[in-house]
Amino acid sequence: MTIKDEDVDRAFKRDLLAALPNLRAFAVSLTGRHDKADDLVQDTIMKAWANQKSFTAGTNMRAWLFTILRNEFYSQMRKRGREVQDTDGLFSERFAVHPEQYGRLDLQDFRKALDTLPDDQREAIILVGAAGFAYEEAATICGCAVGTIKSRVSRARTRLQELLGVSGEGDFGPDPGDAAITARAFGS
Amino acid sequence: MSDDETRKKDKMTSLHSNNPRPGAMQPNASISRKLREFYDAVQEEGIPDRFLELLERLEEAEKNAKSVKMK
Numbered sequence: 001m002t003i004k005d006e007d008v009d010r011a012f013k014r015d016l017l018a019a020l021p022n023l024r025a026f027a028v029s030l031t032g033r034h035d036k037a038d039d040l041v042q043d044t045i046m047k048a049w050a051n052q053k054s055f056t057a058g059t060n061m062r063a064w065l066f067t068i069l070r071n072e073f074y075s076q077m078r079k080r081g082r083e084v085q086d087t088d089g090l091f092s093e094r095f096a097v098h099p100e101q102y103g104r105l106d107l108q109d110f111r112k113a114l115d116t117l118p119d120d121q122r123e124a125i126i127l128v129g130a131a132g133f134a135y136e137e138a139a140t141i142c143g144c145a146v147g148t149i150k151s152r153v154s155r156a157r158t159r160l161q162e163l164l165g166v167s168g169e170g171d172f173g174p175d176p177g178d179a180a181i182t183a184r185a186f187g188s
Numbered sequence: 189m190s191d192d193e194t195r196k197k198d199k200m201t202s203l204h205s206n207n208p209r210p211g212a213m214q215p216n217a218s219i220s221r222k223l224r225e226f227y228d229a230v231q232e233e234g235i236p237d238r239f240l241e242l243l244e245r246l247e248e249a250e251k252n253a254k255s256v257k258m259k
Binding site: 009013016017020021022024025028029038041042045046049107110111114125126129130131157160164 | 233243246
């Protein structure tokens with residue numbers, strides 16, 4: 001093993017580690033659960049390690065890892081069939097009916113809303129809106145056209161706004177306690 | 189949303205209408221912010237030990253495999 005090989009190996013591990021928190025957040029977004037997400041990340045690390053020769057040093061390690069994780073996620077889903085998550089479903093219904101009671105969005109509510117999006121829309125809005133990928137990179141990761149990613153992101157935004165009852169003023173609305181008082185004041 | 193609820197919401201928000209409300213103009217802004225908040229919360233958890241240990245093991249296994257090959 002030459003010194004150069006060792007450098008390449010070290011760089012590979014370093015870049016892999018650097019990408020892990022982001023990769024893990026993507027896994028949580030896809031699976032909706034930490035335990036499943038971590039299993040998925042573990043499978044991805046092992047796949048990436050076994051295939052490190054196929055990674056071209058100096059290219060986009062993050063996009064490469066995200067592609068592996070995404071492929072792994074969908075192939076596992078196809079094998080197992082999607083498991084029904086009762087609690088999430090119930091929660092989604094409950095908050096979707098009364099979002100305006102809460103002047104601001106609770107993070108937990110947001111996560112549940114995210115879970116109700118179709119998979120293709122959820123991954124698109126996560127990749128572009130949170131993971132920090134350009135539309136082009138997201139398209140490569142998902143194996144589709146840039147225009148497709150753009151339209152999925154747009155539909156995801158619209159759907160989240162509907163689900164969460166966000167029309168802008170939500171951000172500046174009253175606290176839940178104040179909202180109850182206000183609601184009484186207006187005789188509802 | 190029913191008309192009644194819409195009116196109620198309008199009344200409620202009118203209490204806060206003294207200040208300019210940029211969010212009202214950009215409904216996407218709050219979705220985007222929430223998305224990043226959710227995502228960042230997971231990122232900030234850092235790297236669980238199991239992954240560090242896994243990488244150690246993979247590295248160790250690779251070294252061993254290579255030294256066997258060299259012999």
